Amino acid sequence: MGNIKKKKMIFLIMLFIAIFMIILAIISPLLISHDPLVTDFENVLQKPCSEYPFGTDQVGRCIYSRVIYGARVSLGTTFLLLSIVFISGLIIGTIAGMSGGIIDTIIMRIADAVLSFPDIVFAIAIVGILGPGMKNTLLALSVIWWTKYARLTRVLVMAVKDKEYIHAATMIGASNIKIITHYIFPNIISPLIVQLALDIGGMMLALAGLSFLGLGVQPPTPEWGNMLNEGRSYIQTAPWLLIYPGAAIFIVVAVFNTLGDSVRNLLDPKHI
Template sequence: MEKRVVNKKTQFICAAMLAGLLVIMAFIAPWFAPHDPLETDFLHILEPPGLLYPLGTDQVGRCILSRLLYGARISLGMTFGILIIIFVLGMLIGIVAGMRSGFLDTVIMRIADTILAFPDLVFAIAVIGLLGPGIINTIGALAIIWWTKFARLSRVLVRTAVQSDAFLAGRMAGAGPVKQIRYYILPSIFPPLLTQLSLDIGNMMLALAGLSFLGLGVQPPTPEWGNMLSESREYLQSAPWLIVYPGIAIFIVVVVFNILGDSTRKYLDPGRH
């Protein structure tokens, strides 16, 4: 058992280091990018990978490598930004619903059930269609959808925590609502919610890339991986590197963060095989 826990801890550390390396590379992109991601070079349009442009250029002569590096900042930044919003929002709503059973709990859960009745991307497309495309509206649309998952999980965990002996003893000792949440609720619900958060990183990145691919997310000429895939559709046969490199970037990042999420779940729950 001890050896298994050590192995899970090692896997978690390795996955966290690899994910951290990707994040660091994304946010120091200006140090590595050989060109301005928005700079056009009409003398080197659709140029294959070479010395001047290591990953080639796009249809207006922009450096693919530079756009990939800067696009990582947009993709990862939006992913983490949305997840932090829905994590905090869903956790707070779940705590309120879990501790205040009755009419308020019923209303919150029925709203969550209504939102969950629609497929995620279909609902997001409908919301963005009403609000208009763009970064802010994309973040808002996905936040409207994804908070329900964290709220429902948080509510279930709170319901379990309030029945524990420690919570009942604290309430009998005169602990107020704030102290109850701080010392008895949050320590119980935070690890499972953090696990869910880590598991959703890859899914959120795919959702953002999908919306940008459909023209509903980040708008050109801002470098973003889904947007780059969308722009490269017309050049699949004549310049395949336009779609290959963004696709590989999305694949690598999603796989790394999925491994991180799975190792986080195993590390925080050592008893699970």
């Protein structure tokens, strides 16, 4: 019992910190001291000071304001990507698991073909063809990551659909939609939530990495990945251009990874 209470406490603490970060991202326009897009060539590469707590960049923009405002962009795109891959994977995996036969085979062979390529390399190739930009980056990563949720959903659906209560629901005339929404989804959602929580940090890193390569969010929009890209030429003369966005990525990813681990510890019977 003591171990379970400890896990619940860790989960609640990390959940509180994660919610606090999300709230800060939402209200970020109220927390910034300068317009994150406005240049000021009289204050180029200023060291951290009272007016500019994190210093300024190569065109005089406030790093503090850009990091704070960038939280909205980085977290927003991450959760948008999570929503796309989760919903699409859930629908496709459910269709494959419920249908079986040739439909299941076709869907799984498509998933196997996508999984045969390294994730980031495939994403870079897609964005390279379509052109840089957040929409194309989201599309590229969605094309790759729906497979994980589709395969997991398919396995869970196939394990549940032959249970006695499913057959009983079928015999009393329940429609397929009702069976899926009322009987199957409630019994498979926990492992999917665990996987979703564990993927938040990885997806944020992938988005930041593509932005760092110039393929994601495009300047001058403040996003932690492209801020690192803009500041890498000044690593020796103005290291604060990299320190603060890099620290923001590290802290947020660490928090959400720890939250994902705590969710797994609570919901996965193997970790109780």
